[in-house]
Amino acid sequence: xxxxxxxxxxxxxxxxxxxxxxxxxxxxxxxxxxxxxxxxxxxxxxxxxxxxxxxxxxxxxxxxxxxxxxxxxxxxxxxxxxxxxxxxxxxxxxxxxxxxxxxxxxxxxxxxxxxxxxxxxxxxxxxxxxxxxxxxxxxxxxxxxxxxxxxxxxxxxxxxxxxxxxxxxxxxxxxxxxxxxxxxxxxxxxxxxxxxxxxxxxxxxxxxxxxxxxxxxxxxxxxxxxxxxxxxxxxxxxxxxxxxxxxxxxxxxxxxxxxxxxxxxxxxxxxxxxxxxxxxxxxxxxxxxxxxxxxxxxxxxxxxxxxxxxxxxxxxxxxxxxxxxxxxxxxxxxxxxxxxxxxxxxxxxxxxxxxxxxxxxxxxxxxxxxxxxxxxxxxxxxxxxxxxxxxxxxxxxxxxxxxxxxxxxxxxxxxxxxxxxxxxxxxxxxxxxxxxxxxxxxxxxxxxxxxxxxxxxxxxxxxxxxxxxxxxxxxxxxxxxxxxxxxxxxxxxxxxxxxxxxxxxxxxxxxxxxxxxxxxxxxxxxxxxxxxxxxxxxxxxxxxxxxxxxxxxxxxxxxxxxxxxxxxxxxxxxxxxxxxxxxxxxxxxxxxxxxxxxxxxxxxxxxxxxxxxxxxxxxxxxxxxxxxxxxxxxxxxxxxx
Numbered sequence: 001x002x003x004x005x006x007x008x009x010x011x012x013x014x015x016x017x018x019x020x021x022x023x024x025x026x027x028x029x030x031x032x033x034x035x036x037x038x039x040x041x042x043x044x045x046x047x048x049x050x051x052x053x054x055x056x057x058x059x060x061x062x063x064x065x066x067x068x069x070x071x072x073x074x075x076x077x078x079x080x081x082x083x084x085x086x087x088x089x090x091x092x093x094x095x096x097x098x099x100x101x102x103x104x105x106x107x108x109x110x111x112x113x114x115x116x117x118x119x120x121x122x123x124x125x126x127x128x129x130x131x132x133x134x135x136x137x138x139x140x141x142x143x144x145x146x147x148x149x150x151x152x153x154x155x156x157x158x159x160x161x162x163x164x165x166x167x168x169x170x171x172x173x174x175x176x177x178x179x180x181x182x183x184x185x186x187x188x189x190x191x192x193x194x195x196x197x198x199x200x201x202x203x204x205x206x207x208x209x210x211x212x213x214x215x216x217x218x219x220x221x222x223x224x225x226x227x228x229x230x231x232x233x234x235x236x237x238x239x240x241x242x243x244x245x246x247x248x249x250x251x252x253x254x255x256x257x258x259x260x261x262x263x264x265x266x267x268x269x270x271x272x273x274x275x276x277x278x279x280x281x282x283x284x285x286x287x288x289x290x291x292x293x294x295x296x297x298x299x300x301x302x303x304x305x306x307x308x309x310x311x312x313x314x315x316x317x318x319x320x321x322x323x324x325x326x327x328x329x330x331x332x333x334x335x336x337x338x339x340x341x342x343x344x345x346x347x348x349x350x351x352x353x354x355x356x357x358x359x360x361x362x363x364x365x366x367x368x369x370x371x372x373x374x375x376x377x378x379x380x381x382x383x384x385x386x387x388x389x390x391x392x393x394x395x396x397x398x399x400x401x402x403x404x405x406x407x408x409x410x411x412x413x414x415x416x417x418x419x420x421x422x423x424x425x426x427x428x429x430x431x432x433x434x435x436x437x438x439x440x441x442x443x444x445x446x447x448x449x450x451x452x453x454x455x456x457x458x459x460x461x462x463x464x465x466x467x468x469x470x471x472x473x474x475x476x477x478x479x480x481x482x483x484x485x486x487x488x489x490x491x492x493x494x495x496x497x498x499x500x501x502x503x504x505x506x507x508x509x510x511x512x513x514x515x516x517x518x519x520x521x522x523x524x525x526x527x528x529x530x531x532x533x534x535x536x537x538x539x540x541x542x543x544x545x546x547x548x549x550x551x552x553x554x555x556x557x558x559x560x561x562x563x564x565x566x567x568x569x570x571x572x573x574x575x576x577x578x579x580x581x582x583x584x585x586x587x588x589x590x591x592x593x594x595x596x597x598x599x600x601x602x603x604x605x606x607x608x609x610x611x612x613x614x615x616x617x618x619x620x621x622x623x624x625x626x627x628x629x630x631x632x633x634x635x636x637x638x639x640x641x
Contacts, residue, residue, distance in 0.1 A: 015051060015053055015066075015068050016068050016111075017053070017055075017066035017067070017068055017168055017473070018066075018067060018068050018069070018116065018119050018120050018123055018167060018168060019066070019067040019068075019120055019123045019124065019127075019165060019166070019167050019168065020055075020064060020065070020066060020067070020164075020165070020166055020167075020168055020477055020480070020481065021052075021064070021065040021066075021067060021162070021164075021165050022063060022064055022065075022162075022163040022164050022165075022481055023035075023063045023064075023065070023161060023162060023163060024063065024160055024161055024162070024163055025063050027063060027161055028139075028140035028141070029140075030139045030140045031138060031139055031140040031141065031161060033139075034138070034139045034140075035152070035156070036052050036065070038130055038152065039052050039067065039127070039130070040052060046130075046131070046133050047130070048126040048127060048129075048130055049069075049073060049126075050067055050068070050069045050073065050123060050126060050127075051067065051068045051069055051070065052065050052066070052067050052068075053065065053066045053068070054066075055473070055474060055477060056474070063163075064477055064481070066168075066477075067123055067127070068123075069119070069122070069123060071111050074114055074119050074122055075095075075097050075100065075113075075114070076097055077122035077123075077125070077126060078095050078114060078118065078122060079094075079095055079096050079097050080122075080125070081121065081122055081125050081543075082094055082095075082272050083095045083114075083118060083268065083272075083543075084268030084269065084271045084272055085103045085104070085106075085113075085268060086103065086104045086268070087102050087103055087104060088102055088103070088104050090104075091618065091621075091622065092265060092266075092268050092270075092271055092618075092622075093271075093622070094271065094272075115197045115198075116170055116173070116198075117167075117197060117198060117199060117200045117541035118541065120167035120168075120540055120541060121200065121540055121541040121542070121543070124165070124167075124540045127153055127165065128151065128153055129151075130151070130152040130153060131148075131149055131150060131151055131152060131287075131297075131298075132146040132147060132148055132149065132150045132152055132155075133148055134148070138152075138155060138156065138159065138161065141159060141161065143159075144156075144159040144161065147286070147287075148286070148287035149284070149285065149286065149287030149288075149297065149298035149299075150284055150298070151282070151283075151284070153165070154282055154284075164481065164485070166480070166481070166485070166537045166538065166540075167537075167538045167539070167540055168476070168477070168480065168538065169476070169480060169538045170198075171476065173198060174198070174533055176194075177191070177194050177195070177198050177533065178529075178533045178534075180194065181194070181195065181529045181533070182525075182526045182529040182530055182533070185526075189211065190207055190208075190211055190525065190529075192204050192207065192208050192211075192263065193266075195207055196267055199532065199538070199539065199541060200539075200540070200541025200542055200543070201264065201267050201269045201541065201542065201543050201544050202488075202489060202541070202542040202543075202544045203489065203532065203539065203541075204263075204267075205260065205263065205264070205544060205546075205547060206489040206492055206493065206547075207525070207528070207529070208259070208260075208263055209256065209260075209493075209496070209547055210492070210496065210521060210524065210525060210528070211525065212252075212256055212259060213252070213256075213496060213500075213521065214518060214521040214522060214525070216248075216252040217503070217514050217517050217518045217521070218518060219248065220244075220245065220248060220503065220507075220514035221514040221515040221517070221518045223241060223244065223511075224241070224507075224511030224512055224513070224514050224515060225511070225512070225515060227241050227511040228511045228512045241507065241508060241511060242507055242508040242565040242566075242568075242569060243597070245504060245507040245508075245561070245565065246504075246558070246561065246562050246565065246597050246601065247600065247601070247604070249500075249504050249558035249561060250558060250600075250601045250604050250605060251604065251608075253551070253554055253555055253558065253605075254604065254605055254608040254610075255608070256551075257546075257551070257610040257611075258608070258609070258610065258611065258612055260546050260547065261610065261611040261612065261615055262612060262615065264544070264545045264546065265615050265618070268543075269543045269544055269545045270545045270615075270619075271619075271622070272543055272545065279297050279298060279386050279387070280385065280386065280387060280388040280391055282381055282384075282391075283298055283300070283384060283385065283386050283387075284298055284300070284384060285298035285299050285300035285384070286298065286299055286300075287299075298386075300384050300386065304384075305383055305384055305385070308382065308383045308384075309383055309394075312379070312382075313379045313380075313383060313398070316375070316379060317376075317398055317401065317402065320372055320375070320402055321401070321402060321405050324368065324402065324405055324406045324409065325405070325409060327361075327364060327368070328361075328409050328410050328413065331357060331358075331360075331361040331364075331410060332410075332413070334356075334357035334360065334361075335357045335358075335423070337357075338353050338354050338356060338357050339354065341353055342354055354426070355426070355430055358426065358427050358430035358431065358434075359430060359434055361410065361431075362430060362431045362434035362435055362438070363434065363438065365406055365407055365431070365435070366435060366438050366439075366442075368406055369402070369403055369406060369407075372399070372402050372403075372406075373399060373491075376395055376398040376399050376402070377395060379398070380394050380395040380398065389548075392490075392548065392549070393548075393549050395490075396490070396549050396550070396553070397549075399490075399494065400494075400497070400553055403494060403497075403498060404501070407431065407435075407498055407501070408501060408505065410427060410431075411424060411427060411428060411431075411505070411506060412564075414427060415506065415509075415564070415567075415568060415571075416567065419571065421509060424506065424509055424510075425509050425510050428502060428506055428509065428510045428513065429510055429512070429513075431502070432499075432502045432513055432516055432517075433516060435498070436499075436516065436520045439495055440520070440523065440524070440527060443491070443527075443528075443531070445527075480537055480538075481537075483535065483536055483537045484535060484536050484537070485536065485537055486531075486532065486536035486537065486539045488539070492528065493547065493550045495524075497550065497553055497554060497557065499517050499520070499521075500554055500557055500558075501557050501561075502517070503517050504557060504558060504561035505557070505560065505561045505564050505565075506564060506565070506568065507561070507565060508565050508568050508569055509568060555605075558601070559598065559601070562594060562597050562598055562601065563594055566590050566593055566594040566597065567590060567594075569590075570586060570587075570589070570590035
């Protein structure tokens, strides 16, 4: 890069607000002056070298600030974060300012070369990497201690001085996206490229996976309906259905890898280098030097982190798992009470009472899952992981283990301890349908109703006073800052993971699970799109190349489903009757079939490439060109010597 950060001007006449910073009311002037100075200071002085402008609200309060950046600053920031853009030869390459002319659609006066989501991501990256150098405290707040390497934004947030940071919506683009996305009910694909341009790759990839998973469930649903209608008690007929289910679960996950590679290559994130990931904002420690990059950053002992994980987090998770099993046993006591009540009365009311314990247990499961989620987030943050990817992996592992046991332990107990297939079918149907209803209400309907109510009050208060663009911007900021915060795709993937478990683990017992899953996911696509556009603040874009550890989670669930379905089929009376003399032969046969199906799964996973052939060639070509360029640099340096 020929140009350096020092020549950048921090003043630009055409200021474009991209990010909103809300400070607490009554924040001291010296704090505001210090913080804004760090934002506009040059990179060499430890600043972010961005633009900032106060937004005066109608009540005269100045606790809202708009952050932007010059076009040149954003281009240099794009190089810093490693954005990948399409070149004039249709290849995808990491953007560098020095070679900017080789990229498609680039022009010095084209301010749309970077999408608004990419610009906001760059600003977020720079703000999060504002770190204390010699400051001992935040000016004006002696109790808010600082030390070298501490994230300034993180300290301001934990001290209550900084209320929130969020990216602004683009009302015009949002209206276009809303119309093409959920504005009308249609049979077709979602506008994933438009979603990616507006919300970023992580959210676009989630909606792509949700859409793909819904289409993939349709064959299971179509086949499951006749099995449910015509062959309810003939378990031997479910062998073909269960076998298809197991092969289906392998194929869809492998095909998704290929589709994911196609999408992320087109979006440029498949090529983004993540090995030198920046420390996450919540990471703290003494200021040191990264031995790989040579940059100053906080360092923290890995031994201390491991002690926290194994001496505190692990025992806590085990305690929660024990409590979950204790609640499960209470549920079975309620089931026995409902059964006894039905035997004594045998009325329509007593028949309905048979479903009450399962419904209560499903509600309790959802409550426990949400409470545990907060505890898991606190523990994982306290473990002080350096990278965001490491933090997410540890959090997902904690939550998945608990949710898996909490949601499926009762079903395993009914199937393999009580051997009650009728109760298993009833419990599975009740848990699946109840959880879907609760999730739709808690995640979409309730937030939408609350936000719509708030927007109605805001319009009544400000509509008559709306006169110019400044006030329009103030109104927009005032409305958006009160919106709920989208916490990421974690809960959305978790919901799909549990749904996948309900569909695949006990498919030979309740074939209609896929039907309910398809119906739920169709409404989920529209409700999730609605809440992204209307209910929550615009989230910051986050580049990603895949769905991360969730891919492994789904694959693990598909392996477990092989074992459970084989055992369930082996337990059926029809199969049991084939081995009247020796139960050991039955066990060995079931184990042999299970191993054979697992072998087929792994062979299929090996045979189906993760990336299409054309993308493999393009990636290999880029690697070859990079090596050739490196060789030329080495030769040039040797000739100079």
